[in-house]
Amino acid sequence: MKSLRTLRQAAAIVPIAMGRGKGRSRQALAERLGPLRGASTKVAQLLSARDGEDAGRALEPLPLARLLPVMRAAAPTLLGDGATIGAQGRRASLGQVHRAELSDGRDAAVKVLLPGVESDLRSDLGLMGWVGRRAGRRLRQRFDGVAVDDWIAALGDELLAELDYRAEAEAQGRYGRAVSSLPHAVVPAVIVAGDEVLISTWEGGSALADAVAWEPDKRAQLGEALTGAILHPMLTDGLVHGDLHPGNVAFREDRGGEIVLYDFGATREISLPARQAWRALLRGEVPAWDALLTLGFDAERLAPLRDRLDALAALLFAPFRERNATQIDGAERRARADALLGEHRMVPRLAAPTSAIPMIRTLSGLFTILGHLAAPMELWRVFDGADAPAPALPTRAPGKHVAPALPARLLVRSFGEDGRGVEIRLPFETLPDLEDLLPDSAREPIERSGVDLGALAREAFARGPIPQTLFDDVVEGRRVELRVIEA
Template sequence: MAAPARARAVARVLGGLTAREVRALAGRRNRPPDADPGRERARAVRHALEELGPFYVKLGQMLATRPDMVSATMISEFEQLHDQVSPLPFSDLEPVLETELGADWRGRFRSIDVDKPLGAASLAQVYRVELDDGRPGVVKIQRPGIAALMRDDMWLMRRIARVVGKRTPDFTEVIDVEAMLDMIFDTMEPELDFTREAENMDAARQVAAKFDLVAVPDVVAATPRVLVQGMAAGRPVRDVQPGPDDAEQLMAAGHDVFGFMCQSYFSERVFHADPHPGNIFLSADGVATIIDWGMVGRMDRRMSMSLLLLLISILRNDGSGAARAWIELGRVTPRGDVAGFVGDMSRLVPKLAGRSLGDIDFGTVLTSALGFATKRGISTNPMVSVLGKSYANLEGSVRLFAPQISLTDVMGQNLRRIMQQMLSEEVNEEQLAAVALETLLGGGIVRNWRSIADDAVSRGLTVQTSQIEHRRSRREDRADARAAKLRHSLVGLGAVALWLDHRRRLR
């Protein structure tokens, strides 16, 4: 479907919402006294997003983490968004298998159950197979034409975002709608090309190998529209019924899942953006397998450090520190009220320290901080929406089978490894040499005195003594300041060098 045709289809659905509102206003006198118009409106919007397809479902799920953009009623409805549709007949998908895997695609499997898919979403359908080596597996097949449809939706939303940006400059000063959409597009791009999803799985599997009770399915074959992988053992955590005899095993699995995600957030800086209860499977021996790696978030080193500082500040019951770390995630706009935001966070953070998942929803806390920031004129990096969605889903999943896990305990167990990896990135021989040289060159002590001499020679005796002394005094002051900075830098470098030497000795 061409982009203009898709725009008409979207307009038809949105026009239906508008017509519904008109009818509701006309019939408000006959409305039952216990009716909730806001809830009815939110439900209608949710159904419209589900009708429009995967891109709008993902957009709604992101908005569920943005209390600064939509109401609490909308958020509660958007949290129920799901991308499940009536399955296509297998005959509609078989041409995709032939195109991607060849006419002899059946020879890759001992068997395939084409009667009933394991899952049917608007983007793809998944079928159970027996691999040629006898292992159980699944094949994920992209629906015909869905990639083009998604790209049409992205084109349309970009145009809408530009219009919104021009007409509401005060709003977009704090909430960069175009940047948020670009981030969503980048996050969803692997869902349109399964070879990229396979790459995400391979990278995640290497991280999972560091944890005894976390696994990622192996990739058997991948093309842009077909993905063949091993079967996840066990059942989705939404179907797990934990008993008292399983408590110790499930707690261990929960700790490892949280540890794996902490490693992903802070060390790898590439993380599963949608670890909802249907995407984490638990086996009988307590291994948690994380599936569906199409939607992955990525952040840079500065953002991961700021996020880690935010969580540490929360764990230390430091509201002011949490506020400063949050500001590092974005920027203060000209109308920003930093003092007010610090006050907001100082009232919020004491409610969280040392509490377990069963007692508090940290994903909700993250969105609360986002609401405070926007209200106070502090623009936040749009990746926080993806992080909020990821963390809220992770929390909800682990809560189902290990509700007594304390984030404080998990962070304490993983913090040392995360900090060691961060330090190893910042502090190595090459980095030390670069920092030292940049400091020496940037300090400019030698250059500063040479410029004084050159200036005096070039001007000769025609320059008045008082002018020379004045310039010399000013430059000497600057040189002293730079020298002090240099001394501090070298002291820091010396401490780091001692730390590296200590590490070598331990080895």
């Protein structure tokens, strides 16, 4: 069954990834990948989100009987005798949600991991790496192929992190506190969190597909509320939702108009300098080039677009900068952006650091949903009092620095405003010799921090030759990133 599933995935992905079958290709791919589990459904979700659809609504849920033992083992008191669990669940990419009345009478949402999903996910990531290596040949010829590997590895890291329900519960609680001062934003409260089950208060609402038919004034109010619920936590607390799409937001027409946010497995925290840089970029308070370099974008890759970045930022972020900004249809905005980017359409993504992926995904999802709500909105209000004025941002010198003292088989570059951060890219074949290959200046501080490099290398080697992050942390005041690449 596993091999059959893998063949079905490859049959769905390869023709489209290789550039064949345009027209309905995005819809066809979403339809073919959606019924599978793991990363396949996540890809389908990302593809359908642009069309304002929730891929999860079309998925057939697993029978409750398969999930019930796990649920009850995680919360025997709340989900034991006296509890009522709805038989019809809602499938998502990695889990399934059932509405329940707990034994104490509370109305709750019970989220449970799909059986075997971690194994499926790791298998999917291996397949995506295989397809990416073949479909990405043109990209690799035009750009630094390692950048493509970095994005695939970071995507894998993000998806695997979404399996940690305890971490998700903590992020959900923090996000709820961050939006508690906003009158029209709701985050379900966590009741119980375990390894495979997360129980939250039930907070219902209408889907985007229903909300788009409401009166323009109501849609505008909901769009402004959603924008505040996404940008206010980022500006004030450094919290980025990370996975905003139509399936993770609900709309309430009554109660003065409210939005409900779900799913905080991809929520990440960003530093104060990063949040200031994003604020400055969204508001147009500094040149886009300066803001992007402060965020860690690669100057060498970004250089072909340097003279167009301000115009591009003005096009994308006009609603955040101007009162009564002209509303531009999503398709028209993409067309104008493509015209500005020209042959460098992939440059912004390949120049972006992987740490920017959650914010890029979040902003992309926000723009998509606002485009479907299609009503005049005053989004500039979100920034009123949300943060102190952004300071002037230092500009990082262009170019990469390669440390000549390191072994030739390791690719190394410095990054950060002061150039002290170091990124080491390890060909997969070097993992068995990692401890011998790393110079003492990199190895010793990592080991002093309590990290077992040998164990990390063995675990990465066991996962197979796929791009992956081995280590990413601040060690003795210096950011150190170890990334595994294909070869």
